Amino acid sequence: MTTAIYWFRNDLRLEDNPALVLACKSADFLLPIYVHDKHLEEETPWGFPRISEHRKVFLQASLEDLRAQLRSLGSDLVELSGDFREVFSNLRTQLGVSQIYCEQIEAPEELQQVSALRDIGFEVQALWQSSMLDPHSLPFQLKQMPDIFTQFRQQIEKSKLRFAKPVDSVQAIPSLPNDGAAYGLQTGVYTKASNSLFIGGASGAHAHIHQYFERRLVDTYKLTRNQLVGMDYSSKFSPWLALGCCSARTIANALSDYENRYGANDGTYWLWFELLWRDYFRFLHFKYGARLYRSAGLGNNRSNPFDGLKFNQWASGNTGTPLVDAAMRELSKTGFLSNRMRQIVASFWIYDMQGDWRAGAAWFESQLIDYDVYSNQGNWLYIAGKGTDPRGGRPFNVAKQVKDHDPDGVYQRMWLNEAA
The missing domain is CATH 3.40.50.620 (HUPs)
Structure with a gap:
């Protein structure tokens, strides 16, 4: 036995x-x-x-x-x-x-x-x-995968790969050893209240995925994904994906069913496109491994030196730059931040404050309820120009970002007043 x-x-x-x-x-x-x-x-x-x-x-x-x-x-x-x-x-x-x-x-x-x-x-x-695609189905060996995402995506699409079929849910589980005797069982290890809009667990994941497609929010995903306020501007699948309460393959399968029912459009393609980005950051770990965690990343130049005073200003939302401060306060208050704001505050920390990108990545690891080791590392390397991005870094102009994404200051007032 x-x-x-x-x-x-x-x-x-x-x-x-x-x-x-x-x-x-x-x-x-x-x-x-x-x-x-x-x-x-x-x-x-x-x-x-x-x-x-x-x-x-x-x-x-x-x-x-x-x-x-x-x-x-x-x-x-x-x-x-x-x-x-x-x-x-x-x-x-x-x-x-x-x-x-x-x-x-x-x-x-x-x-x-x-x-x-x-x-x-x-x-x-x-x-x-944990990936949408089966690594064995790819048109290349992971050790030789294209470094640049666009080339990676083009090869995937040329091979007509969409997603690996999910396996059925487990229906029966072998008995517990020793007639189910307790093994130092603990429940409710963490019980403090949270301001999060998300409730963990596979049940919550399924309910959220179902309502997202039933309300046809995916149709406008490409148009709305860079908005800053509310639950419906993006899919919000990431918290449940991060802990594996649902799988990328299950979401991709639901997306495929939706397209069969209503037809494909820019929104449905872009949701698949973002799931492909998620796979890309995962697969890069098979190629580069621990090199992705070096100060210099895949490059030759080490990160900026760490300044604790500046870091505390950034992390607490007291930089004096309203959009950045609003975002950092939202993050501390809720454990979540839109993808657009993640890029803006990461850029601000690296380029405007000359901060160590690894400290920023560690802060996101600490704070984000949807922390995912692959995506977090991949995105910070991308912004810092220490990963595979051919442009060598992605500095954002904060004034332009305000004009493009919060011209009326609604987002800034919401979080700066909330924290006051």
Whole structure:
């Protein structure tokens, strides 16, 4: 009789989860767990917490939703806290289990975790499952993928690739080991209130995706995606995608069904286009790995030196530039920021304040409920000119951005008055 652990990471769902499907097929007894790694409770090198309350609250809601789904199938979710090596070693002592199934995350820290577990004798089966496209279907090897997004996209489109078909939701889960005895079960680890407009979990993800397509908001996506105020100007799928409460393949499949029903248009294409950007930043990690995390990125010039005083002004929304300050206060207040404002404040930090791009990326990691290691790193490298962008950086003119996106000052007043 085989006993295994399913280690949920950024795949907090039962639907379209090939690694979980494999675990359920392979094991007679299965223990689903989530590990709150104590390393994430440490401060960053720049002196602030690595994870904000907004992120913690969204994560906890997502875990509670996952737990309810697992319990409906006669299983459960065990939350454990501490050093992940010790957590798994303790489970091995308790259960005599050395098999772990999980999703593959192709980022340095997450790869090191899997490597460390293998080093201490665990058999880890990690499956890649977070992209819209199947890496094996691509018209190139990932190590040789085009650096420039436009060339990447053109090859994908030439090959007529759209998305990989999602796998069916898990319908049955092997019994818990030891008749379901508690393994240091924790619930409600993070319970503080949040001002977020988003509620974590696969149930919330499905409800949001359904209403988005039912209200036909996708038709205007290309026209409205750079707006700054409200819930409907962009898809807002990212918080649930970031924790894997839904998958990119499920969204792409829903988009395809929508196009079959109503026809394709600029909005539907552009939503797919943005999901392709998400894949691109993921796949770049297979090619460049830890080089994407160097001070110089893929280039030769190191980042600007870190200035703590300037950073605090930027992060707290006290730079004296109203649009930037409004955005940074929105971020602190809600844990979310429009894509347009993310680019503007990143540019301002790097070029106007001569800041270290890595500190900005770490602040976004701390604050954003939709933090995604691939997209966050990719976008900051893109703005800083230290990634694959042929233009060598993307400085934004704030005055022009105000004129283009907040000419009446509605957004600025909303957040500057809110924080006053």
